[in-house]
Amino acid sequence: MAGCELDSLEETLETHLPEAELREVKRILFGKQTEKLDLPACAVDAASERNFELKGYKFEATQEQLRPPRKVRVGLVQNHIVLPTDAPVLDQINAMHSRIGEIVEVAAMCGVNIVCFQETWTMPFAFCTREKEPWTEFAESAEDGNTTHFCQELARKYNMVVVSPILERDEQHSTLWNTAVVISNSGNMLGKTRKNHIPRIGDFNESTYYMEGNTGHTVFQTQFGRIAVNICYGRHHPLNWFMYSMNGAEIIFNPSATVGALSEPMWAIEARNAAIANHCFTCAINRVGTTLLFGFTAHHDFGHFYGSSYVAAPDGSRSPGLSRTRDGLLVVELDLNMNRQISDKWSFKMTGRYAEYAEELSAAVRHDFKPNIVKE
Amino acid sequence: MAGCELDSLEETLETHLPEAELREVKRILFGKQTEKLDLPACAVDAASERNFELKGYKFEATQEQLRPPRKVRVGLVQNHIVLPTDAPVLDQINAMHSRIGEIVEVAAMCGVNIVCFQETWTMPFAFCTREKEPWTEFAESAEDGNTTHFCQELARKYNMVVVSPILERDEQHSTLWNTAVVISNSGNMLGKTRKNHIPRIGDFNESTYYMEGNTGHTVFQTQFGRIAVNICYGRHHPLNWFMYSMNGAEIIFNPSATVGALSEPMWAIEARNAAIANHCFTCAINRVGTTLLFGFTAHHDFGHFYGSSYVAAPDGSRSPGLSRTRDGLLVVELDLNMNRQISDKWSFKMTGRYAEYAEELSAAVRHDFKPNIVKE
Numbered sequence: 001m002a003g004c005e006l007d008s009l010e011e012t013l014e015t016h017l018p019e020a021e022l023r024e025v026k027r028i029l030f031g032k033q034t035e036k037l038d039l040p041a042c043a044v045d046a047a048s049e050r051n052f053e054l055k056g057y058k059f060e061a062t063q064e065q066l067r068p069p070r071k072v073r074v075g076l077v078q079n080h081i082v083l084p085t086d087a088p089v090l091d092q093i094n095a096m097h098s099r100i101g102e103i104v105e106v107a108a109m110c111g112v113n114i115v116c117f118q119e120t121w122t123m124p125f126a127f128c129t130r131e132k133e134p135w136t137e138f139a140e141s142a143e144d145g146n147t148t149h150f151c152q153e154l155a156r157k158y159n160m161v162v163v164s165p166i167l168e169r170d171e172q173h174s175t176l177w178n179t180a181v182v183i184s185n186s187g188n189m190l191g192k193t194r195k196n197h198i199p200r201i202g203d204f205n206e207s208t209y210y211m212e213g214n215t216g217h218t219v220f221q222t223q224f225g226r227i228a229v230n231i232c233y234g235r236h237h238p239l240n241w242f243m244y245s246m247n248g249a250e251i252i253f254n255p256s257a258t259v260g261a262l263s264e265p266m267w268a269i270e271a272r273n274a275a276i277a278n279h280c281f282t283c284a285i286n287r288v289g290t291t292l293l294f295g296f297t298a299h300h301d302f303g304h305f306y307g308s309s310y311v312a313a314p315d316g317s318r319s320p321g322l323s324r325t326r327d328g329l330l331v332v333e334l335d336l337n338m339n340r341q342i343s344d345k346w347s348f349k350m351t352g353r354y355a356e357y358a359e360e361l362s363a364a365v366r367h368d369f370k371p372n373i374v375k376e
Numbered sequence: 377m378a379g380c381e382l383d384s385l386e387e388t389l390e391t392h393l394p395e396a397e398l399r400e401v402k403r404i405l406f407g408k409q410t411e412k413l414d415l416p417a418c419a420v421d422a423a424s425e426r427n428f429e430l431k432g433y434k435f436e437a438t439q440e441q442l443r444p445p446r447k448v449r450v451g452l453v454q455n456h457i458v459l460p461t462d463a464p465v466l467d468q469i470n471a472m473h474s475r476i477g478e479i480v481e482v483a484a485m486c487g488v489n490i491v492c493f494q495e496t497w498t499m500p501f502a503f504c505t506r507e508k509e510p511w512t513e514f515a516e517s518a519e520d521g522n523t524t525h526f527c528q529e530l531a532r533k534y535n536m537v538v539v540s541p542i543l544e545r546d547e548q549h550s551t552l553w554n555t556a557v558v559i560s561n562s563g564n565m566l567g568k569t570r571k572n573h574i575p576r577i578g579d580f581n582e583s584t585y586y587m588e589g590n591t592g593h594t595v596f597q598t599q600f601g602r603i604a605v606n607i608c609y610g611r612h613h614p615l616n617w618f619m620y621s622m623n624g625a626e627i628i629f630n631p632s633a634t635v636g637a638l639s640e641p642m643w644a645i646e647a648r649n650a651a652i653a654n655h656c657f658t659c660a661i662n663r664v665g666t667t668l669l670f671g672f673t674a675h676h677d678f679g680h681f682y683g684s685s686y687v688a689a690p691d692g693s694r695s696p697g698l699s700r701t702r703d704g705l706l707v708v709e710l711d712l713n714m715n716r717q718i719s720d721k722w723s724f725k726m727t728g729r730y731a732e733y734a735e736e737l738s739a740a741v742r743h744d745f746k747p748n749i750v751k752e
Binding site: 009012013016017018021024025027030031032040045076184188190191196197198199200201202212216217218219220221222224226233235237238239242243246247248263264265266268269270272273276277311316317345346347348350351352353354355357358359360361364365371372373374375376 | 394406728731733747748
């Protein structure tokens with residue numbers, strides 16, 4: 001352990017376990033091994049120079065007779081904030097743009113088709129403070145904000161779909177939202193999708209800043225597959241993942257910001273369970289580092305954001321995670337044919353009895369619902 | 377590794393990792409450490425003599441001002457079949473009764489309040505064969521079968537709630553069911569609950585033997601807490617766990633029979649995700665050993681049932697698992713107060729937007745449902 005935080009669960013196991021045991025432990029913990037992806041030397045060198053971790057893996061599907069493989073490369077970006085949280089707002093945003101720009105350039109070298117950044121990526125994670133200023137100044141228009149324009153340039157330049165989770169200011173409705181802007185590889189904005197479930201955890205309450213999203217479970221048809229975005233706390237809600245899947249999502253991104261003491265043992269469980277239960281791929285992204293917030297009353301130090309971004313597959317396997325401590329880019333090649341193959345094998349959608357659940361749930365949400373409890 | 381199967385994931389980690397790394401790895405993988413439970417020497421000795429593993433752990437909740445702790449001890453039993461699968465049916469059943477009887481006696485010594493056996497515990501796991509005889513001869517009446525009478529005796533003798541998953545023969549309707557009989561510690565039958573989701577996985581199809589259950593999501597109020605039983609393949613369906621929880625379940629048992637090559641990487645994910653998502657305890661039980669089936673056409677050797685029974689808590693933590701290879705009894709003390717404490721902290725039920733999901737799901741199950749897909 002270098003310092004007080006473990007760098008990587010997987011590397012710790014690899015360092016200490018004998019080979020035969022390691023193979024079995026990894027199979028039980030992580031499923032079928034994900035092969036390493038060969039990445040170009042220029043990308044490896046650039047990542048090293050720019051001081052971020054670069055890892056590549058691939059999930060392979062069975063070759064079919066009638067469909068060619070549907071291979072797509074996703075890029076998951078996790079990073080620290082760049083400037084101190086008391087630097088001028090615009091300087092902080094510009095520094096984040098610059099950092100993300102140099103990571104996305106490496107993603108392009110690696111052939112990434114769809115890149116996703118962490119939750120509210122242009123700003124420090126300040127929703128623990130309860131104060132509005134200067135944090136709400138980070139909010140931008142989803143359609144016309146500088147950050148969307150910046151991402152549109154990236155998308156056009158690299159022929160890449162960009163998922164850009166920001167704090168959105170909706171001038172028309174005088175509201176803020178926690179929103180992911182989805183930009184096509186053409187550079188056009190495909191649309192936006194808002195965080196459906198807003199955390200109220202202990203004394204931490206994000207509804208101080210924005211409320212539950214009103215964009216439902218929109219799925220975006222891109223050139224590289226149908227994608228959806230389940231933002232942060234929404235990963236605790238199986239119905240949220242499920243409804244994105246029912247609307248056709250093949251890959252569900254989960255851009256997050258969460259700290260070790262609170263959620264780390266759940267991190268490897270929830271997105272992976274969603275991939276299994278819904279016969280789709282899920283991409284869990286978390287920021288890294290400890291954000292110090294100056295001069296505010298609540299949670300100056302929210303804790304350690306533990307990174308560990310990973311991709312989970314519908315067959316129960318998952319990629320290794322990025323580091324718990326470093327900026328990183330995880331490049332994963334998926335063959336989307338795996339989704340239907342696993343669905344045909346396991347049949348969860350056919351055995352799900354959803355019509356009966358729709359009825360049961362409709363009854364259960366009523367205030368005068370009588371639970372089905374048998375007593376002696 | 378003793379032989380070709382790893383005995384235990386947890387023990388492998390404990391054997392090889394240095395102490396500081398082990399502590400962090402266990403925290404990340406398993407959450408807050410579950411303390412060991414002191415078990416009486418007579419129980420430890422008896423388990424050793426009777427050749428089964430005995431492990432004990434406890435999950436503690438915070439002390440409240442207005443509610444006393446609600447401590448309950450659950451017992452999870454995993455075991456091999458006793459006789460060869462071509463022995464006379466009644467001999468096989470009696471041998472299983474005898475084996476379970478000696479394990480439950482030890483559970484009683486350990487103060488277990490609620491015991492649960494593995495899926496269709498009186499028989500070999502034969503649903504992979506597709507043949508009916510002699511397997512359907514193992515089916516019994518839930519109300520009046522020998523096995524229910526046997527369990528009622530155990531319940532009365534030890535003041536223990538018994539969850540007895542059997543192959544049920546329903547003479548009235550001329551049907552078979554995969555059913556858990558729930559017997560009160562008084563010895564009275566509280567009721568029965570049937571497997572809601574029936575696997576059709578590859579060429580393996582249990583609906584050859586029984587169909588989807590018609591008992592809904594019944595919860596049983598026992599002296600020791602409200603319990604429900606999600607049988608085997610139902611664990612892949614998040615809505616199934618959810619609806620038991622909506623009906624008030626504080627502990628959901630998942631008696632199963634599943635093999636390594638098929639499901640092992642999912643095993644540690646699904647029941648645990650359910651405990652997290654529903655603010656309740658879940659108890660995952662799997663049989664052990666390799667069941668050889670004689671003289672039948674499909675799947676003589678279904679594979680290795682990997683045991684690894686465990687208990688998951690609503691705070692994201694879980695107990696270590698029982699062995700992957702041995703008969704075992706896992707005794708876990710739960711403080712049911714933890715459920716409400718975690719619910720009050722994380723608020724998933726309040727932030728779940730279930731009324732909206734009821735509407736969305738009702739729409740999504742229609743044959744003419746139009747998914748919400750945005751295109752460029």
